[in-house]
Amino acid sequence: MDSFSPALLVFNLLLYLLTYVAATDSLTAQDPYLRDGFSLVSSNGNFELGFFSPGLSRDRYLGIWFKNRRGPTSVWVANRNTPINDSSGVLVMNITTGNLSLYSHDSTTIVWTARLLRKISNGVLQLLDIGNLVLRDGKDENPLNYSWQSFDYPTDTLLPGMKLGWDLRNNINRRLDAWKNPNDPSPGNLSWRMELHEYPESVMWKGSQEYFRHGPWNGVRVSSRPLGIAPILNFNFVSNEDEVYYQYSVPNKSHTVMVVMNQSNYLRIMYLWSPTERQWRLYTSLPRDFCDNYALCGPYGYCDIRVTPSCKCLEGFKPRSADSWTAGEFADGCERNKLMNCGDEVGFAQLNQLKLPDTKRTWVNKSMNLEECKQKCLSNCSCMAYANTNISGSGSGCALWIGDLIDLKLIPDAGQDLYVKMPASELVKRGEAQKTDRLKPKVKISLAAIVASLGLAVLFIGLYIFKKRSTVKDGHEKIEAQDLELPLFDLSLINSATNNFSIDNKLGEGGFGPVYKGKLTNGQDIAVKRLSRSSGQGMNEFKNEVILIAKLQHRNLVKLLGCCIQGEEKMLVYEYMPNKSLDFFIFDRTQRQLLDWSQRYRIICGIARGLLYLHQDSRLRIIHRDLKASNVLLDMDMNPKISDFGLAKTCGGDQTEGQTIKVVGTYGYMAPEYAFDGRFSVKSDAFSYGILLLEIISGKRSRSFCHLNDQNVIAYAWRLWKEGNSEELIDDAIRETCIISEVLRCINISLLCVQQNPDDRPTMSSVVMMLGCEISLSQPKQPGFFIENEAISRKISSSKDKSSSTNELTITLPDPR
Template sequence: MNFTNKWFVIVACLVFLFQPSTSFELDAITQNRPINDGDVLVSSDRKFALGFFSPGKSLYRYVGVWYYQIPNQTIVWVANRDNPVPANDTSGFLAIHGNGGLVIYGKDRSTPIWSANVTLSSPNSSVAKLLDTGNLVLLENESSQHALWEGFDYPSNTMLPSMKLGFNRRSGSERFLTSWKSEDDPGIGTCVYRLDPNGLPQIILYKNGAIRWRGGSWTGKGLSGIPDRTETKFIFDVSFVDDETEVSIVYVVTDETIFSRTVLDESGTIERSTWNGQWTNIWSAPIQRCDNYGRCGRNGKCDPDDVGTVECTCLPGYEPKSPTDWYLRDGSEGCVQAKGVSMCGEGEGFVKISRLKIPESSEALVNMKLSLKECRRECLKNCFCTAYSTVNGTSEGGCVTWYGDLMDIRTFANVGQELYLRVNASVLAQYDKSNGSPTKMAKLAISIISVLLFFLMVFLVYWLVKRKLTGKKRPDKVVSRVGSMYLEKSIGDLDDQSTINSSELPFFDLSIISAATNNFSASNKLGAGGFGSVYKGVLSNGKDIAVKRLSKQSGQGTEEFKNEVMLIAKLQHRNLVRIFGCCVQDEEKMLIYEYVPNKSLDYFIFNETNRTLLDWKRRFEIICGIARGILYLHQDSRLRIIHRDLKASNVLLDASMNPKIADFGLARIFRGDQNEALTNRVVGTYGYMSPEYAMEGSYSVKSDVYSFGILLLEIISGRKNSGYYDETYPDSNLVGHVWNLWRDNNALEIVDSSLGDPIQFDEILRCIQIALLCVQDFPTERPTMSAVLVMLSNDATLPPPGKPAFIVKKAGTSEDNSINYVTCSIVRAR
């Protein structure tokens, strides 16, 4: 402990020992005036108070904010959620530390129980106040209006008026609600209420990592999943911001005398209430079965007011995927398009469906410059565009388009948005375009068409049987035309087990790719690896692409190729590399990606010259971006995906140095209820594989967490895990070296010396601790990626890490640096 900290503790203890036994009401916290257990800090309008409390039956002590004028203590914010003062210890105090930051101490005055890590230029003048909004802020001095730290940046389970929820695009920080563990424990629970910034930003409620309810996107007046209520719109004023700086939502009360709060409880319900002698619920979710996320599956629509019929109906042009389950009123399997129906230049159009909560939009594309007519025109051009709508409900209010299946749609009685759904010509003729319901003439036409289809099916069966008996061969190629580009795939190369089809991903003709890459010239070659080569190309429309050309001797093989196509075609996230299509023709197999100009992460962090281009701020942004990409794969994508080959050479950097995870050739899909799997074919890269996978073939989401931990240490240190680092322990790898330094409290020695100023040593040390938590030996001890993101964006105290696995390197297993900036996987049989 340095001299300043010792002096602070001495002064704080003297203040505590010689103060009178009675409690005080204070208006500010200064270095000479802490808040002791029993004292309260009161806002100027006496609406809120801050002090120590014990929730429910708990005997632990916490520092929190509550309504000062309400008889029953109603907690709205907690500081030390996961770090309480020990039970029955009423000697705790909240004070300003010697460096100017806030700290909580218990009986042990040497180590704070909780701290707000802030270092001020003039720490002796800092002051903490409780604002009339309930926000605890730390100011540089009494007259300052700028908050250096504020409690509203770290919400608990309650959203108050003027508190923002959302994402800061510059700092990467996020404000979101997390439930308490129980009524007696305000620790971080299993439910999260956050604003998802991807695609068309939307409010989402998670429980145990899965989406429980979706509040929808901003319509200009409110959220699409929360109908307007006349009796409350005069009480609350909600605003939404989505610009280059942030995406956030905030509400205020029009009458300051009204007490209002929005609470996320531990059961997974979000509830807004007001105080009128008691707390009165004015809105909560989910409350109806149609509120549950994905109630009617993909391409299904839930209608709670459709009296006399089932809740779930398929969208126009779709039919139940499982008719039996649908008949039993289980719509979870959703709906699919009729087979053999073409919607690419075959007279297709759009049916308008009104009064909707528009589909899940994290993967939707948004263009605020397009009008409704322009949006329709753009969607019609692309055969893979399934629906479009406006962003804020007006014809000039921006364009949002969906590609692929539509999820989580429901209807409302009198409100909602309009969705324009792509249907083929026959379905279009059956529907009244004004409201998406069948006309009387269409109903008669449906009956006639049904009879004709029956006879047509009989004829087709007869024709197929006759064709088989005559031994007539199937055609070798299936060719369709999209715009001016011919898309082609070989039926012989993509068998029936492959889920790749022309409705999911464009197939480029070989001549187009050859022309784009100048006939695969050496000057266009970006690099090479075990799978083959990567080339830069430029399409005729000027679009830059990267072409991954699978060699005949590739260690990746056809199965990995199909796997990569199938996976990436279904993924859309800013931190995942985007695939434009593929080419399977003759003996060629190629993937066409977006071109990422700044190569891969290893090109920077493992190069003495290039690493100076990445200061700590940039590296931390890359770390958070990688974590968000992995979380999307594990939790937020349509499929739960284990990457299995996460490493520096598989993280690409775009023009803005944003990270994009690449190479899904070794990835695996998990079912929604599946947590782990076994394999007899262990593939991956030594130094990044988790112990249970490398030694037993067992892999799970925690396998990727382990690889992320290794990658995090490499980004911090600028060194490879498999290199030589410790003269005392010459056989140790990077993990072992960091572990030895951590035990000796010298972990900062590993920090890359090329990092520029200023260096946030507290933040770096926190990242090292997170990395060590990720590389612990047992999978159950490692955090999930959602927990990792919370750790990265929250200053709460972290648990101590256990001894990591694989701290000793094995001879002959070091990984060579990939020269293709894409991948260099090593395949090894068990």
């Protein structure tokens, strides 16, 4: 610790205050102090260094942020673990040694100090235009010869030009750690760092558990990245004796981009500044989908987001536990159909479009070609697979995987080839005898085997033709079985599972028929939605739900396991949600006590992420149109899953809205423009989300509510907001244990969602950002109050007039099931 005179500091501070005239980007030997209340500003005016208090906290931190940008703008924090509880902070550059320290409490306590690579005698501390705070010797002719730089010690944000990875010469690990919460920049349990394997790759962690793995760099991109993702960035990877790191740049200088680690299930989020909207826009996030969860399908299993179930075994492998896989538990992974011993005749199956396996146990040689790589793997009994390390051109380099292959994912049109070691007999079954090891005797294929293979081919062709012709008719409507993209359950199995649709198994009544609990022969619980035979509308809902949800995979959407179409029976088979629906808890005086604020907040965030997936990240842009508490189901861990897609609509391309002459939905959740004019959009879903948010916070139904002159929850929440009494909205069941700042933030977000004008409402990407990031919120405008009863009556009456061109209105009252 440097010797330091408080008296000298006070004198210099006074001198500094008297001479400080305009903002500067540097501290020098003449002005070596920066106290709370003053700042450094980069020469281009983009970045500012100074003291700030995050969110609702009163603690003070030294940090760097985007200047004149609303939203999550803090990009670096010095003393994230040691806040200053008053405004006594002062940053001091020692004019003798160059040491950089942060003091508090009358300049007697050091709360943070920089780790210098070398001492300097003529120090200059400068905030660069790229957001990097650097300390250098003012007399050094090389301006890039830094003694210390903030880019070497990132917090939760990666800016263009920053490095994620290792400086091996100086033992500096450049990693990101999410803020604990918007009021506390200390590290949470989410991190992103470079793993120094033989074949390096970056991994995101939740505490000590791997959560998402990017895959190694393949000379073009990380092997997990689909083509077309983040085209606005250029990525670079460096791996040598001195450094191992990822880095990105932004070719278009008009773009302002930052990548942030977020304390949520979306670990990494990239924001793009919109100059026209003057706000940050969510550009992309990771994990992208369900299959990005680390090792989801276990050893030798791979994940394909396009199918259900998503986990599959590699060819030549089978589930290690068939019962577990049938029950939807895939972590045990797969095992070989035939054991492979050292010395057996082997070859390699070429598997395409894969994210490469976990690289913890790999061997790499960058000078080998693919054939040399193959021979190297053949010579090692523990080698299970090989691949090129560089796929550019004709390919080069060699990576061998020793032991089990873990965390595989199918990435159509963008993954790479992986060559998996297989017994020769298994390759013959796959029709790949030509790929067996030519160093061994060739496998002889008998005439009987050829005849048998031809017979199987004829059988499969016959089954395909039969399946193509199989249809299910309902009046003039027809569903082609091959278009369902779902497993088909036999009616006898469903009858047995539900005890012949016993009344004791009935869970409730949905829009197109009853829902029953069932148990399959393997013990898996299911929920069966049975189409009412008398429901004409139900048939349309059934087809719509099958077509839509069969293509969806997200942790916050209910999972469709299959369907049953047999005779007059048409049923959807879902995963069973043991904790029923959200309305069962929040609207019941007893059950609501079981949902504390932390659980409600997690549910709020989960629903937002599910809607974001529907609106932005799914293959089809989907507008739900019937989001409400009874359509949010809760799994065993109280995680929310959006259900009931019978009324959902798709939008093509960049379309975000549409119009219908048939308005369907639930009274109390519909946006005004949809209820009156039939205009639905992502913003009408945002309106429904805002209503749901108010219900979760207040524990009161949106319509069955009366308080003084307030006819609904929106009116009540708006009046309290205008009066500055929003805390009165909070459910008594959570009032004593909730974090008031979080609840008030959620009320603010809900009122933004229910504004009268759809253009004023935020998108769900903005909602996710507001929930998970340090960002200032705008003030809401007048809400779109619910349609009054007499207005609905007029609407229904007009829809019955055959000469009228107004929309047809179908309303569901949100009563308990």
